[in-house]
Amino acid sequence: MIEAAVVNNGLDGIIVAETKISQVDGQLGQLIICGFDAEELAFASTFEQTCALLWSSTQKVEASQSTLQKQFGKARRTAFELLQANPFILQQAHPMDALRTATSLLTGGTETDICEFARITGAIGFFAASWSRLHSGLPLSQPDESLSHAADFLRLLANEPPTDAQTKALDIYWTTVSDHGMNASTFAARVVASTESDNISAIVAAIGALKGPLHGGAPGPVLEMLNAIGTPENADKWLTDELNGGRRIMGMGHRIYKVRDPRAAIFEKAIRQLETTGQTSGQLALARAVEKQAEQLLAQRHPERPLKANVEFYTAVLLDAIGIPHNLFSTMFAAGRAAGWCAHIAEQRATGRLIRPASRYTGSYPSQS
Numbered sequence: 001m002i003e004a005a006v007v008n009n010g011l012d013g014i015i016v017a018e019t020k021i022s023q024v025d026g027q028l029g030q031l032i033i034c035g036f037d038a039e040e041l042a043f044a045s046t047f048e049q050t051c052a053l054l055w056s057s058t059q060k061v062e063a064s065q066s067t068l069q070k071q072f073g074k075a076r077r078t079a080f081e082l083l084q085a086n087p088f089i090l091q092q093a094h095p096m097d098a099l100r101t102a103t104s105l106l107t108g109g110t111e112t113d114i115c116e117f118a119r120i121t122g123a124i125g126f127f128a129a130s131w132s133r134l135h136s137g138l139p140l141s142q143p144d145e146s147l148s149h150a151a152d153f154l155r156l157l158a159n160e161p162p163t164d165a166q167t168k169a170l171d172i173y174w175t176t177v178s179d180h181g182m183n184a185s186t187f188a189a190r191v192v193a194s195t196e197s198d199n200i201s202a203i204v205a206a207i208g209a210l211k212g213p214l215h216g217g218a219p220g221p222v223l224e225m226l227n228a229i230g231t232p233e234n235a236d237k238w239l240t241d242e243l244n245g246g247r248r249i250m251g252m253g254h255r256i257y258k259v260r261d262p263r264a265a266i267f268e269k270a271i272r273q274l275e276t277t278g279q280t281s282g283q284l285a286l287a288r289a290v291e292k293q294a295e296q297l298l299a300q301r302h303p304e305r306p307l308k309a310n311v312e313f314y315t316a317v318l319l320d321a322i323g324i325p326h327n328l329f330s331t332m333f334a335a336g337r338a339a340g341w342c343a344h345i346a347e348q349r350a351t352g353r354l355i356r357p358a359s360r361y362t363g364s365y366p367s368q369s
């Protein structure tokens with residue numbers, strides 16, 4: 001019988017790949033995406049430019065904003081035709097279930113070029129917006145291929161053109177969440193790609209992993225929490241009751257960050273920018289007060305372990321301020337993170353090998369007689 005010395009349940013700190021795509025420094029609270037500080041990139045780039053950067057990390061990609069915009073437009077068109085031919089696919093009540101089903105119909109191979117990655121990433125955003133339309137009583141709508149991915153997404157969602165400030169805020173959101181080290185959904189995508197399975201199978205696995213409340217499913221509950229708390233004075237009692245009931249505070253804590261998640265600050269800045277244009281949901285002050293209180297209560301209960309705001313806390317406030325319905329939050333995350341999943345699939349195909357960890361058997365053995 002061969003036994004591994006240590007069982008690492010959760011793989012904390014285990015390095016499974018070398019990557020040029022992103023770096024998460026949990027002590028410093030820094031996220032680097034393809035050599036750029038995430039905040040700098042978020043305010044300087046469109047989502048298309050971020051995709052070009054991510055998809056160039058393993059191969060040279062010469063892609064301008066207009067080239068990528070065209071590729072994304074084509075992707076939305078193909079996704080529209082797929083939905084027209086299969087109108088039932090978006091009927092599932094949970095948007096992540098619908099997204100997973102619709103994405104699985106894309107099919108395809110193992111190519112790692114920008115046409116392939118724009119085809120996948122563009123379709124995911126289109127599916128999310130179309131799910132929202134259908135579930136709010138609007139008919140399926142054709143994409144406007146002349147618009148950027150963010151602008152067309154918001155146009156489809158609200159059935160009217162977005163403001164420039166809303167489009168910029170969504171570009172900031174998608175760029176910021178586009179990649180984040182070896183998170184669970186990215187790892188899931190890499191595991192599937194490592195078996196030399198096709199790209200869509202890898203992406204569908206990633207969507208499944210992202211759906212969970214410990215990963216991408218938290219921002220909806222964060223907004224529900226803020227709505228339930230209502231005013232800063234109620235925060236202490238509400239949070240204490242949650243913790244006494246054995247429940248976790250959504251949007252707080254992170255496996256890697258020991259300090260505040262740097263993406264929280266990026267989103268706060270984006271919300272303040274939106275507020276200067278008169279676009280506000282008024283939740284920022286409440287969110288800050290609830291965060292402060294939650295941090296204090298968690299520090300009392302877990303002095304050994306810093307539990308601070310993670311990306312999902314201010315995702316809820318930012319997406320709400322842009323005007324995105326809260327049942328769509330996880331699919332919004334998927335629409336941005338798809339860019340990183342694609343980059344990781346390419347990197348895994350180029351540099352990785354079959355991912356196949358070991359387990360320690362604790363069951364019974366056949367009798368010796």
Ligand code: COA
Pocket residue numbers: 213214215216218247248249250251252253254255256298302305307310311312
């Ligand atoms: N609220 C209350 N307690 C929390 C907590 C939270 N948000 N996050 C962690 N803890 C506690 C756990 O209950 C556990 O306590 P115990 O040792 O007494 O059982 C301890 O901290 C360690 O938790 P663990 O689940 O081992 O940590 P992790 O590194 O696996 O967790 C998260 C990371 C993100 C899954 C976790 O912090 C969490 O569940 N957060 C809320 C969900 C969320 O916001 N998800 C989005 C992540 S980006």
